[in-house]
Amino acid sequence: MVPVPTRMTAAGLARAIRDGEYSPTEVVDATLERIRERADRTNAFVTVTDELAREMAEEAERAIDEGEPLGPLHGVPVAIKDLDDVEGVRTTSGSLLFEDRIADADSPFVARLKAAGAVVVGKTNTPEFGLGVTTDNRVAGRTGTPFDPDRVSGGSSGGAGAALGDRLVPLAPGSDAGGSVRIPASFCGVYGLKPTQGVLPNVSRPNAFANHTPFSTVGPMARTVEDAALSLDAMAGAHPRDPFSVPKRESYRDAVDRPVDDLKIAYSPDMGIYPVDPDVREVLEEAIPAFERAGATVDAVDPDLGHDNEESLDAYYTMATVRWQSLLDALEREGFDPRGDDRGHLRPYLVDLIVDAEEPTTREYERADVVRTRVLDGFADLFAEYDLLVTATVGTTPFPHGEEPEAIDGVDIEPLRGWALTQPYNLTGQPAASIPAGFVDGLPVGMQIAGERHADADVIAASAALERRRPWRDAYPD
Template sequence: MTEPVHLSATEMLGLLRAREISAAELTEAHLRRIDEVNGQVNAVVTLSADRAMDEARRLDDDLARGVWRGPLHGLPIAFKDLTDTVGIRTTYGSRLFAEYVPREDALVVKRARAAGAVTLGKTNTPEFGTGSHTVNEVFGATRNPYDLTRSAGGSSGGAAAALACGMTALADGSDMGGSLRNPASFCNVVGLRPTPGRVPDFSRAAAWFTLGVPGPMARTVADAALLLSVIAGFAPTSPFAIREDGSAFAGPLQPGVEGMRIAWSPDLGGLPVDPRTAEVTARAPAVLTGLGATVEQVELNLSDAEDAFRTYRAWQYAATYGELDDHLVGPNVRWNVEQGRKVTAADLARAERLRTRLFHRMSRFFDTYDLLIAPVSQVPPFPVEDPYVTEIDGTPMPDYLAWMRSAYWISVLHAPAASVPCGFTPEGWPVGVQMIARPFEDLTVLRAAHAFERATRHGERRPPLG
């Protein structure tokens, strides 16, 4: 029998419902797996083992009385170290909060726990989620389980690596410039950036900021949809929360792209792409064509997203972290705050015009196409010692943000986007393909991703760890 930690979350649920495994046994299996492999990858940074076992035993007692707590009953989950968990240390990857223990759960935690999930602990992230490489001064770097010399991506790199290794059944992530999608691509798992407001967030400083969103991560698309069904839904804590609940994502996904018209962009309008990444992602159109879709290569112009993203991001960093001591935060956070302090009203007005123009242009684009597919990241996993990618296919990157454009240009579109396993480079490094739909069409993305996943089965290839 396959080790339970390597089953999909939906398969685990089947065993739990049939009482072929208990929540306590499943939790113990995940804790053993963490003990076996976490020392190699450094993905789980705060473990709550005793509490997890207590939660699992209570769920088993509930089931013995005929009480099924919810759609995640008995499933182990690890939360990103940016996500507040009451009673469990949450550092945000920052020395400033190295011993901080929240007094309240974040909304996604409340909803997952109410649905019966068992909280294992916290997954690693760069300081305040800054950057697509998971390293910080509190816990160090998370390594890629497919090659320990490589980055797991970020900022949800701990979550992606933990999922790939079988250390957690489900994980949450967050995404501003690719922080869900990039690590999913690097670690051969699934990450969904939902339409902003689909999973409401809470901010004390920038409640109207729509570029950053929480979302689900999992080993399969169906598992990601399952978690989304629980954490989605209106909450008054966000001024742009979507009114729909998550029930549309709860049932079995109906795979299929037959009859869809899909646009394929190998470089999102001229971005440099590593040849190894380009070779893997170029296989996706043929797969989708074979599933009955019409796929056309298109020329895009998303360049308006560059200035818009950087301006809004800088403003948000100054608004959110500008009052922290500059000497106590890392260089990436400090640089972003410095950029934000330079933003003027004229800059914000220009960014709003650019984003508005792009929104309307892409709205017309999605009148023609049901889906856009493109590389998630412009590079495969890079050396873990490197702070960021400095060059792509001979093109220098001017700063630590520039190599993420294929992800953060999409963030500006207010659109749902998923990273789905697409294959491997000759070195064995995972590469994901990005699937993007019109705003609010999250289910379209999930169904297409599910069909692609079933046709290719790349996500079933597990990392070569003991």
């Protein structure tokens, strides 16, 4: 008996549609019904595109009936983060300034998902302009983790994580400039990969070079590693308008089945510099032997990565300030006045970031690049000996809305993101994924798996090996 569509993976749905066990309209109708029934629980969606989804599903059925070649995601529902454009659908970016903005073209990765046959069913929630590691805004409100909606889903792809974890959709790509794919993947118990910079095109305008300060990229999010790899295959590849994009090197889906006997894994739950809650450490300790059972070599290490948490955060914030100032300039070019009449339309924290923030001097930026280089060299030294580094994704479990942690295990931290072990990889552009590792008091814990640049297939292979030995598909609330 074929399972109901909303309990199936993207890969399973694609096979069922090709085999005639489900039609695209049946799949989309079931998906939209579940979104109607449950979306308010976590507030995962900003916009549900019922009419567009049904039109796309009908077109997918016509292609089947007429014997046309079918894409790898033919008829599979997908949700798009509300920072990215779907032609004819509003993109609010979580801001009152863009509450009624309608996109006139697809973002490049959205166009590629459509070309692979995917059906867009809606837009997922994000903090205003994606600036935040929890998800809340004045357009749609806050988004909670499916495991406890009173707790944060992470950000900035928090709507995507919640939509996946509550089985509203099988695919929901995010974007990651400091952990925005991996943090919600950890807090929502799903899989999220920040690929090597350039693997997925990110056509930014008016500044085509904005995505290097720090490195920012779209990344696949799904409930299974195979689904993430399938969507990465569909989205990856060079784009003439992205100066950082690179040609596709390999099949990421093939990496899912690859043996890991030749992989050497370094394991450090805290990366040597971050506080991690003892309960989170315990979950990781229970999960790490699965790599050895899969055939990989695992060594516990205490790495010297050439920087500490404070240095890494300071460098990250210096570079991010440049990005925030670019956002201010972009808003002014569009006719908004964030310093004057439109100031009240922005949330106060965003005013602090993009309007009242001091711009770094060129000397401060250069000093941040020196720290960034030390981070790069520290990882290069480690990856000269090991293929992958496994750590916690974040040092804590999902916390209640508005109660960012100020300390972990007795160590004071910067509350906005001092608990995330993610931003170093946005300084270097290396691939890093968050994979479900277990639970603490019913709340999910993510494990971060990272490799050197262009070792995305290694990260995927190790992720799939862990999933085969510690499957989590039946752990979602329903």
